[in-house]
Amino acid sequence: MNTPADSLMIRGARVLTLDDDGREWPDADIVIEQGRIAAIGPGAAGAASSAAVRTIDARGQLAMPGLINAHFHSPGNLMKGCLPGYPLEVFMLHEVPPLAAGGDAARLAYVRTMVGALEMLRRGVTAVHDDAYHVPTATVDGIDAIMRAYEDAGIRATVAIDQPNVVEYEKYPFLADLLPAEERRAMDAAPRQSTAELLGLYDHLISRWHGAASGRLAAAVSCSAPQRVTDDYFAGLSTLSERHDLPFNVHILETRLQRVLGRQKYGKSLVHHVHDLGHLDERMMVIHAIWIDDDDIRLLADSGCTVAHNPVCNLRLGSGVMPWRALRDAGVPICLGTDEMNTDDAINPWFVGKTAAMLHTLASPDYATWPQPDEILWSMTRGGARALRREGTLGQLSPGAEADLILLDLDTVAFTPLNDLRRQLVHCEDGASVRTTIVAGRVVFDAGRITTVDEAALRAEMRDLMAGYQEQRAAAASAAARLEPYYREMVLRAASEDVGLRRSLC
């Protein structure tokens, strides 16, 4: 099961290390042993003691750290192009149908996860942080299907169980009053898992999968969002995160409506609420953080947490613009994520990086505050490593680091002519130049071909499974259509409240 990593030599590449010293060489070698970088630099191959099993002639190619997709939900993988433009609250009626009767079978969950993993490997993502939700309830089979897919795909994956456990209408402002009694009763009756049951599933995830596949697979914890879980479950997750030093995923203030909810439900912002519960710490990855104020930014900075920025998702759902520069000025590290396939319709971290580089020009006329290519590249790699609690060993090319790297062909449209490598990586590259993806020293994508699984057979199986999946989607869409008028009313009502912040053009 745990394939030992081959030793591998990459010779003659242009190298962008993104290490602490920002080293870059026009012609250098990378020596990989036991899944890690043993030596790197000009002439490193000649000085290496062991004969490599395989040598890659990388002349004309760029070697750089593999990208880290810091925020992702694999269960949305089959929903590419499914949905029109919805705000988050309406979108979620389709994404995680609150009245769903049944979930995806284990084989579908495996294929679904695999399809996304292979798309990421093709685009040069070597590590993903998957906040995997389960509809309607989390199960050992569902968790194992996802983890097995990542194990077989060859990508590095850190996976959480993102499972809300409060009644649907309690997650929102106004909704309980807006819904007809029979819809409320149906929501009351929908299955919810107890704290003990969910923590039991975490015991399984951690004991079975944390550190599996020679450390390539790992567990994270997730509460989804503070308003979606009971306080005792939230506290249990925080304890788990601390005990095992696991990243803790929390979506906070993604939408304007959530700002209204915080005030209504807790009398304070959701950042303050999480802080006051004692859970805001350096293990936390705060996802979105759009509708935050200066006070929230101070709390986030003091906690040492990382913020996950998902600009394409934020635009797709009309959530607003995260205050990038204010967070950076306060010292908050930022990582980048695609979020899910139904809020991006692709898993393309290059597009995310470019969007992040451009979106924040809207925030200030002072162009000195706009994101710079070095910052974006840091967020695409090392920011994700920080959120995964793997600083120093992921997201950079340096001796001792995991050999997670990509080779990009420099004889492509993105780099022709080659004027400024870093700027062109952010503004020109779209993933099409990625020739080779290496995870833990193993070549998993090379010359247009995934090496770990039969990709064509997998895609064929996915197409076979789609009929049943689409039937399930249609049932969810019909329930969503019935509920949408109430959610629309809620969204518009929240939009009419003054929250003292402006994060969108309207």
Ligand SMILES: [Zn+2]
């Ligand atoms: Zn998310």
